[in-house]
Amino acid sequence: MPDAKTRRAAVDGWFTLDESAPALLGSRCTGCGTFAFPRETFSCRNPHCPGTQFEEVELSRRGRVWSYTDCRYQPPPPYIAAEPYEPFALAAVELATEQMVVMGQLVDGVTVADLEVGTEVELVLGTLYEDDDHEYLVWKWRPLDRSPAGAGSALVRGGSDA
Amino acid sequence: MSWNRVAVVGAGLIKFGELFDQSYEQMAAGAFQAAVASVDKGFDPKAVEAALVATQRGSLWGQEGIGGNTVPSAIGLSGIPCTRVENACPTGSDAFRIGAMMVASGVHDVVLVIGVEKMRDKSAQEGLLARAASGHPVYNRGETAPVLFAPFATRHMHEFGTTREMLAAVAVKNHHNGKLDPYAHFQNEITVEQVLAAPSVCQPLGLLDCCPQTDGAAAMILTTAARAGEFTDKPVYVAGFGVATDHPALHEKSTYVGLPATTLASGRAYAMAGIGPDALDMAEVHDCFTITEILDIEDLGFVEKGKGGQATLNGETALDGRLPVNPSGGLLAKGHPIGATGVAQLTECYWQLREEAGERQVAVRHGNALQHNVGGRGSGVSVVNILTRNR
Ligand SMILES: [Zn+2]
Numbered sequence: 001m002p003d004a005k006t007r008r009a010a011v012d013g014w015f016t017l018d019e020s021a022p023a024l025l026g027s028r029c030t031g032c033g034t035f036a037f038p039r040e041t042f043s044c045r046n047p048h049c050p051g052t053q054f055e056e057v058e059l060s061r062r063g064r065v066w067s068y069t070d071c072r073y074q075p076p077p078p079y080i081a082a083e084p085y086e087p088f089a090l091a092a093v094e095l096a097t098e099q100m101v102v103m104g105q106l107v108d109g110v111t112v113a114d115l116e117v118g119t120e121v122e123l124v125l126g127t128l129y130e131d132d133d134h135e136y137l138v139w140k141w142r143p144l145d146r147s148p149a150g151a152g153s154a155l156v157r158g159g160s161d162a
Numbered sequence: 163m164s165w166n167r168v169a170v171v172g173a174g175l176i177k178f179g180e181l182f183d184q185s186y187e188q189m190a191a192g193a194f195q196a197a198v199a200s201v202d203k204g205f206d207p208k209a210v211e212a213a214l215v216a217t218q219r220g221s222l223w224g225q226e227g228i229g230g231n232t233v234p235s236a237i238g239l240s241g242i243p244c245t246r247v248e249n250a251c252p253t254g255s256d257a258f259r260i261g262a263m264m265v266a267s268g269v270h271d272v273v274l275v276i277g278v279e280k281m282r283d284k285s286a287q288e289g290l291l292a293r294a295a296s297g298h299p300v301y302n303r304g305e306t307a308p309v310l311f312a313p314f315a316t317r318h319m320h321e322f323g324t325t326r327e328m329l330a331a332v333a334v335k336n337h338h339n340g341k342l343d344p345y346a347h348f349q350n351e352i353t354v355e356q357v358l359a360a361p362s363v364c365q366p367l368g369l370l371d372c373c374p375q376t377d378g379a380a381a382m383i384l385t386t387a388a389r390a391g392e393f394t395d396k397p398v399y400v401a402g403f404g405v406a407t408d409h410p411a412l413h414e415k416s417t418y419v420g421l422p423a424t425t426l427a428s429g430r431a432y433a434m435a436g437i438g439p440d441a442l443d444m445a446e447v448h449d450c451f452t453i454t455e456i457l458d459i460e461d462l463g464f465v466e467k468g469k470g471g472q473a474t475l476n477g478e479t480a481l482d483g484r485l486p487v488n489p490s491g492g493l494l495a496k497g498h499p500i501g502a503t504g505v506a507q508l509t510e511c512y513w514q515l516r517e518e519a520g521e522r523q524v525a526v527r528h529g530n531a532l533q534h535n536v537g538g539r540g541s542g543v544s545v546v547n548i549l550t551r552n553r
Contacts, residue, residue: 045409067320067418069312069364076306092313092418101415103313112365117320 010128010136014038016058017137022125023058024095024102024139030055035098059100062144063093065119066101070112080129087111091141093121107142120144165266167387169397170549172201173509178347178378178497180282187236190215190278193379193502194237197274201383202394210383211270212243216257216277218500220246233276251448251537252405252545253277254504258382259403259547265384266400272389277505278379281498308372308451310540312364315453317418319366321468324456326366328471330357332452333370333494335480340491342481342522345506347376347497357452371452376497380505382512387553398515401437401530401550404430410539419468423544424461424536431546432463437530439463442485442548444514444524445532446507449492458534459487462546486524489514507533508547515551526551 009017014037015024026037029044031051036044037059044051074085089106106115107126126140174196176189184192198205215230230246247257254277261275318324334354340346352370360368383393390397406426409415416422432438439462447462449455456470464485465473473479479487490496490510493503511531513519529551536544 067313067317069309069316069366070362071306071309071364072362075309090309090313092317101418117317 005130005133005135007125007135007137010138015123015125015139017125019125021061022123022139023061024123026057026059026098026100027054028057029053035059035100037098037100037102059102060095060097061123063095063102063121065115065117065121065141066092066094067117068092068112068115089115091115091119091121093141105138105140107140110143114143165263166268168262168265168400169385169387169390170382170400170508170512171385171390171393171397172197172205172383173381173512174198174200175345175380175502175506175509176378177345178376178499178502178506181280181377182282184377186217186278186280187232189280189377189379190233190276190381191237193276193278193381194274197381197383202396203392205383205393207238209272210239210242210274211272212264213239213245213274213276214257214261214264215244215246216248216254216275216501216505217246217279218248218250218253219279219281220248233278239274248501249538249545250543251450251498251500252504252535252543253501254380254506255508255533255535255545255547256405256504257501258384258505258508259405259545261382261384262400262403262547265386271386273384274381275384275505276379276381277499277502279499279501279503280377281375281500282377308364308367311451311453312367314418314457315366315451318453318456318468318471321419322471324468324471326358327354328475329366329371329452329456330354331471331474332449332455333357335474336449336455336488336492336494336496339481339489339522340495342520343489343491343496343510346491346495347374347378348491348495367451367453373450373493373498376499378497378499378502378506380502380509382505382508396516396551398512398549398551399553401548402431402433402435403545403547404428404432404434405543405545406430408540408542408544410542415540419457420461421457421536421541421544422461423541424458424534424546427536427544427546428462428532428534431532431548435530435548435550437528437548439485439532441528442530442532443526443528444486444489444511445534446490446492446510447487447532447534448536449488449494450498450537452494454536455487455492455494458536462532462534481522481524489519489522489524504533504535504545504547507535508549511549515549 176192408423
């Protein structure tokens, strides 16, 4: 069995690498409280605010699906596709606290048939692509188990993403 | 503000399609010759004082750092000032706007605007994503245009009850119109059943909800209203224009059922023209996907927000409808050679206002037409131009 690859962020500074409770890293304007993702460093995104001071904040790890789609065809490079290509689902998720909508892939195994507007999801780390030495991570959305009967448990069958 | 009133006195296209046999410069020359030939009282090409070349993906066709200056030489006008304009999907419409301002300012009397784009010579990986590699972990890993528009469709369906059949009605209408347009890439009718049965691209959008990759070129000749009579007795005037930007990222959008840049840009254009959407006879709008046309006609104020799908299904935007939209076939059937798209849409408006559009001619009651593009990362830029035949 080969050594485990080093897990690292596909883009630095956009999310924490906390394996059990990862979070997106955003900023909050100290003047008006407007959130931004990724972190704002120059000028407040609120056009009515002159703010230039920001604190780094971890954004809500949970939210509800605002809208969704999937990618049925293999995107061209730089997308690095598995062989054979597996279509993946994408969701725009409204974060619980910030009310911002953040797009992300769903964990492996979840399809658009498993989603509807309003589905509750949480943020997990997932693999975007790999090379010989590294696994490059990105945030992905995982639907929460919604029913006592466990109907939602099938949604986490891409367990390697968790 | 005081500026010279601007008139269009000539416009022409080459047939859109897969033009592997023509070079970038040959395509530009073909459009220019068509525009020159269209001028009613004749036009000496040497009258052109300056040119703008609209090409969105110049870096792919050997135009990086060149600014379009291979074009004047190819059309026999080497020596004139020429600048290449690039502004995402509204590249052609923004070149027209800037050309109009060059005439309006009094700096130049006769300005040529040429849009030209080769979409088919390079593979999708070089084309589609060459512009989307700026470090975003989602965007630069395969988030192509349909992935960015499809969530608007899902959300529009959720909020307003828009259906797949309503989306399909956009494609069916525009293919019907394209069949009547000799310059369109596709000239075949399609049915709602065919649209619904087409392979899924990005749920809920299928293949026939998406515009094709098309090569094309278009050219227009602008001059002052004062000099227009030297060239034609039927000029069409620039009534107004507007440009607006928006946040490029989806998570900064205030809405998922509209494109705010379109609303802002059209508001500015209507204010400048002094008219509202009820004074339009037709419009050419940005239908890169079926859902986009539905968003457009709402954001441009043609119908109430949420009613775009039903209005299309009812035929309100058909050739004989209340406000015909995309009589040329639109991007879906005519094609979307990006830099040429806006110039070609404006050419269609020019022909329609002069009542020269043949079988696809709409009824001209008010004398006004609107042209619109929206695009760029997250639909972050829109341009709207309004033309009028009213002096
Ligand atoms: Zn602020």
